[in-house]
Amino acid sequence: MSIIALLYxxxxxxxxxxxxxxxxxxxxxxKILTFSVLAVLLINVLSAIxxxxxxxxxxxxQAESIIEYLFYSATYYYLFKSKMIRMAIIGxxxxxxxxxxxxxxxxxxxxxxxxxxxxxxxxxxxxIFSLLLFKQMLLYPVNINIVKQSxxxxxxxxxxxxxxMFLTLxxxxxxxxxKINDYAIYYFWYFSSFIFHILIGVSLLAYNRKINTAHAx
Amino acid sequence: MPxxxxxxxxxxxxxxxxxxxxxxxxxxxxxxxxxLINKQEQExxxxxxxxxxxxxxxxxxxxxxxxxxxxxxxxxxQVLSFVKLDLALxxxxxxxxxxxxxxSSRELLSQTINxxxxxSKSLSFEYIAVNGLVKTIETEVERINNxxxxxxxxxxxGESYSLGEQHELVLFRIFQEALNNTLKHASAKHxxxxxxxxxxxxxxxLEDDGDGFSKELRYNQSGSGLKNMENRAVLIGAVxxxxxxxxxxxxxxxxxxxxxxxxxxxxxYPNSPG
Numbered sequence: 001m002s003i004i005a006l007l008y009x010x011x012x013x014x015x016x017x018x019x020x021x022x023x024x025x026x027x028x029x030x031k032i033l034t035f036s037v038l039a040v041l042l043i044n045v046l047s048a049i050x051x052x053x054x055x056x057x058x059x060x061x062q063a064e065s066i067i068e069y070l071f072y073s074a075t076y077y078y079l080f081k082s083k084m085i086r087m088a089i090i091g092x093x094x095x096x097x098x099x100x101x102x103x104x105x106x107x108x109x110x111x112x113x114x115x116x117x118x119x120x121x122x123x124x125x126x127x128i129f130s131l132l133l134f135k136q137m138l139l140y141p142v143n144i145n146i147v148k149q150s151x152x153x154x155x156x157x158x159x160x161x162x163x164x165m166f167l168t169l170x171x172x173x174x175x176x177x178x179k180i181n182d183y184a185i186y187y188f189w190y191f192s193s194f195i196f197h198i199l200i201g202v203s204l205l206a207y208n209r210k211i212n213t214a215h216a217x
Numbered sequence: 218m219p220x221x222x223x224x225x226x227x228x229x230x231x232x233x234x235x236x237x238x239x240x241x242x243x244x245x246x247x248x249x250x251x252x253l254i255n256k257q258e259q260e261x262x263x264x265x266x267x268x269x270x271x272x273x274x275x276x277x278x279x280x281x282x283x284x285x286x287x288x289x290x291x292x293x294x295q296v297l298s299f300v301k302l303d304l305a306l307x308x309x310x311x312x313x314x315x316x317x318x319x320x321s322s323r324e325l326l327s328q329t330i331n332x333x334x335x336x337s338k339s340l341s342f343e344y345i346a347v348n349g350l351v352k353t354i355e356t357e358v359e360r361i362n363n364x365x366x367x368x369x370x371x372x373x374x375g376e377s378y379s380l381g382e383q384h385e386l387v388l389f390r391i392f393q394e395a396l397n398n399t400l401k402h403a404s405a406k407h408x409x410x411x412x413x414x415x416x417x418x419x420x421x422x423l424e425d426d427g428d429g430f431s432k433e434l435r436y437n438q439s440g441s442g443l444k445n446m447e448n449r450a451v452l453i454g455a456v457x458x459x460x461x462x463x464x465x466x467x468x469x470x471x472x473x474x475x476x477x478x479x480x481x482x483x484x485x486y487p488n489s490p491g
Contacts, residue, residue, distance in 0.1 A: 134244055137248060138244075138247060138248060138251055141248060141251040141252045141255045142252075143252055143255070143256055143259075146245055146248050146249070156241055159237060159240075159241075160237055163233055163236075163237060164233065167229055167230070167233055171225075171226065171229065184226050185226070188226055188230065
């Protein structure tokens with residue numbers, strides 16, 4: 001395991017520790033978010049093990065693509081007030097899960113290929129959810145400083161994550177097509193993952209029950 | 218080439234970060250403006266709410282004074298004059314007749330004392346705050362029934378709970394206004410009052426058997442009490458439904474979800490996404 005990967009795991013441990021410390025006070029979406037960080041931590045450890053033992057972490061990355069989507073979209077499900085959007089999120093969870101199995105069985109084999117077919121559409125969905133949540137925030141503003149609002153930090157994290165992942169995937173494809181060494185992408189991916197989980201950590205630290213009880217269902 | 222790769226990546230990253238940062242800054246500015254507008258609107262609504270509560274209190278006091286003066290004029294002073302006259306007639310009466318007059322005067326006096334005691338339970342805001350809406354309406358029903366002006370019947374469904382002092386004050390003022398309308402304009406003989414207390418719904422219904430009125434008449438009357446009732450109901454987050462037609466009486470129904478707090482009543486926005 002490289003130093004950067006170890007540092008990343010350390011960050012995930014710290015963020016999940018924040019979530020678990022506050023767990024009893026968190027509302028449902030932020031409890032799910034805490035579990036998502038734990039899941040990412042577990043996946044990273046497994047990925048490192050698979051890489052060193054089998055020289056192939058594709059199955060883990062395949063599993064990560066669907067697990068991440070289910071966690072993040074479930075978090076969004078609880079944050080939205082609109083019934084229509086909530087139903088659409090449930091629908092997307094079902095469709096993405098079905099597509100995940102089709103993709104893993106027929107298009108991008110589970111044990112061989114990184115599942116770009118899953119990552120690309122889910123990143124687009126994250127951007128849509130994020131923009132819709134920002135819109136919802138504008139429709140129902142609260143008289144509390146925005147930097148103390150965990151929803152704002154979570155949503156910013158998701159917007160950042162989805163757009164950088166999109167860029168990462170795009171550049172990876174480009175570099176691979178032009179047979180260019182992609183070590184820079186590797187560090188860029190870690191860099192954006194660091195920022196993403198730092199923002200998630202901030203959202204859990206800035207957690208304000210007064211604001212977020214509205215989202216707990 | 219590694220140098221080229223990195224510069225492409227740095228450029229792409231810079232553009233992306235600039236875009237995201239720009240968007241976030243724009244969002245924060247928009248959000249702050251919204252917060253400001255929202256705060257101003259909230260303050261305006263709070264001030265309107267306070268004014269309306271004050272107006273309702275003043276109107277209730279006026280109504281109370283009118284009731285007291287009417288009661289003193291129509292009942293107490295009449296009885297006392299009668300007693301005075303009766304006692305004046307006892308001069309030169311035979312002892313048994315005199316005793317009978319004195320006894321009947323004593324009875325009348327004790328009835329007047331009772332009436333005065335009832336009157337002292339003035340229907341003020343403090344009375345609602347201490348006794349609650351149900352008891353206050355019951356007292357009013359008893360007073361009107363005793364006066365013989367109108368036959369009132371009251372029913373309560375479910376276990377009563379407090380709706381909050383200000384909400385109950387406004388509801389009572391609506392009730393008082395509806396009762397006044399029935400007494401003054403409806404030519405009704407009977408008014409049925411029902412209060413329903415459910416978990417997520419409170420309803421106050423007033424149904425009279427009076428003349429009723431047409432829709433046109435309702436909307437033509439400028440500054441009508443009916444409009445007042447509707448506005449007051451909206452103020453506490455309730456819905457007023459007024460149904461009437463000529464010759465078929467009038468039914469006023471006020472529905473309120475006690476769990477839904479109003480932004481101007483408590484200064485919070487419970488449904489905000491934050």
